[in-house]
Amino acid sequence: xxxxxxxxxxxxxxxxxxxxxxxxxxxxxxxxxxxxxxxxxxxxxxxxxxxxxxxxxxxxxxxxxxxxxxxxxxxxxxxxxxxxxxxxxxxxxxxxxxxxxxxxxxxxxxxxxxxxxxxxxxxxxxxxxxxxxxxxxxxxxxxxxxxxxxxxxxxxxxxxxxxxxxxxxxxxxxxxxxxxxxxxxxxxxxxxxxxxxxxxxxxxxxxxxxxxxxxxxxxxxxxxxxxxxxxxxxxxxxxxxxxxxxxxxxxxxxxxxxxxxxxxxxxxxxxxxxxxxxxxxxxxxxxxxxxxxxxxxxxxxxxxxxxxxxxxxxxxxxxxxxxxxxxxxxxxxxxxxxxxxxxxxxxxxxxxxxxxxxxxxxxxxxxxxxxxxxxxxxxxxxxxxxxxxxxxxxxxxx
Numbered sequence: 112x113x114x115x116x117x118x119x120x121x122x123x124x125x126x127x128x129x130x131x132x133x134x135x136x137x138x139x140x141x142x143x144x145x146x147x148x149x150x151x152x153x154x155x156x157x158x159x160x161x162x163x164x165x166x167x168x169x170x171x172x173x174x175x176x177x178x179x180x181x182x183x184x185x186x187x188x189x190x191x192x193x194x195x196x197x198x199x200x201x202x203x204x205x206x207x208x209x210x211x212x213x214x215x216x217x218x219x220x221x222x223x224x225x226x227x228x229x230x231x232x233x234x235x236x237x238x239x240x241x242x243x244x245x246x247x248x249x250x251x252x253x254x255x256x257x258x259x260x261x262x263x264x265x266x267x268x269x270x271x272x273x274x275x276x277x278x279x280x281x282x283x284x285x286x287x288x289x290x291x292x293x294x295x296x297x298x299x300x301x302x303x304x305x306x307x308x309x310x311x312x313x314x315x316x317x318x319x320x321x322x323x324x325x326x327x328x329x330x331x332x333x334x335x336x337x338x339x340x341x342x343x344x345x346x347x348x349x350x351x352x353x354x355x356x357x358x359x360x361x362x363x364x365x366x367x368x369x370x371x372x373x374x375x376x377x378x379x380x381x382x383x384x385x386x387x388x389x390x391x392x393x394x395x396x397x398x399x400x401x402x403x404x405x406x407x408x409x410x411x412x413x414x415x416x417x418x419x420x421x422x423x424x425x426x427x428x429x430x431x432x433x434x435x436x437x438x439x440x441x442x443x444x445x446x447x448x449x450x451x452x453x454x455x456x457x458x459x460x461x462x463x464x465x466x467x468x469x470x471x472x473x474x475x476x477x478x479x480x481x482x483x484x485x486x487x488x489x490x491x492x493x494x495x496x497x498x499x500x501x502x503x504x505x506x507x508x509x
Contacts, residue, residue, distance in 0.1 A: 114151045117143075125151040129159065157262060170260035171216030176207050178215060178260075182251045191345055193314075193338050201244055205236060210248070215261050223248060223269045231272070238274030245271050276473065280436040281444040282307075289433060293416045299400075299408050301370045302392050305331075306438065308363045310445030310463050312336070313438055315353070317400055318344055320389040321371055329364045331357045333464065341401040344388070353464035367391070409438050447477055453485075 314336035
């Protein structure tokens with residue numbers, strides 16, 4: 112064992128040198144940057160132990176860029192294409208520009224923390240996506256350590272970044288009706304109606320087929336989704352719990368029946384070129400509807416509503432404009448409606464395709480308002496006399 116202090120260095124001056132292999136294959140390994148002699152001794156001992164266990168020094172020189180391409184290739188068979196696309200984007204756009212040219216054995220916790228700091232300070236990723244970046248780095252380096260390519264996972268000692276939840280946007284019942292009234296007659300009306308009355312995800316709505324609807328029992332079965340790119344349909348749902356049956360109300364059921372008749376007419380009209388994917392909400396030629404086009408129509412109708420509201424304000428009406436929310440926020444809108452109905456948490460989770468009722472914690476800022484409604488209703492009941500008169504006067508017990 113050779114542990115040495117570099118007299119020309121003021122801080123972290125200790126380092127060690129070891130030699131491994133025999134003859135022509137003999138290699139000299141130097142590790143620098145230790146604060147005290149004991150730290151260098153401990154690191155040297157750890158490296159020697161790992162070498163005895165089979166640590167591959169050549170593998171530790173693999174560029175992280177190359178390793179991550181293999182990592183993503185391995186992931187392909189385990190995750191949905193949509194998730195793989197997200198991971199690939201985060202790796203290529205936000206991880207590799209900083210860490211890609213480092214060898215696996217060179218990556219230190221400081222490198223990883225600096226990357227997180229840069230992303231946070233630039234604001235180029237949301238907190239949720241920064242957490243995904245951490246997951247990708249941590250999981251990949253954990254695998255490298257498990258394969259004896261590096262001694263240990265440097266990301267294991269880096270704290271997972273915190274994500275500040277975005278303010279949740281949703282529409283009130285009145286706003287939802289205002290929008291649907293303006294959307295009536297639009298070819299995509301049922302897409303908007305389903306989002307509000309069932310809370311289905313965009314991909315679930317665009318992947319819905321005739322065969323997935325039981326009009327007799329008024330249920331929809333979520334069995335496939337359209338990818339975000341609008342080009343491929345994937346079996347199942349976003350999660351295992353997402354494959355579910357959703358009850359629908361009578362109005363929504365009637366509107367879906369009307370749509371199914373219209374789609375059959377379009378199929379007959381364009382039968383020579385119609386691509387029958389069995390989809391209910393699709394183009395006039397039966398092809399999947401682009402999520403981008405659905406969003407365009409959604410925002411166009413919001414703008415149409417607000418133009419009308421602006422004209423009413425011009426003649427003196429006191430009325431607020433319709434909030435510009437995302438299509439996905441219609442899902443939040445449905446959950447808020449269920450909460451206001453005092454629906455059972457377990458039923459809400461099942462309806463939304465959540466694996467746990469803990470997902471409702473995201474709506475905790477909404478429920479306090481409902482608590483006051485509950486308190487008022489209780490007071491009305493508890494402080495009423497048997498004959499219906501009140502036992503209170505001026506907000507005090509008589």
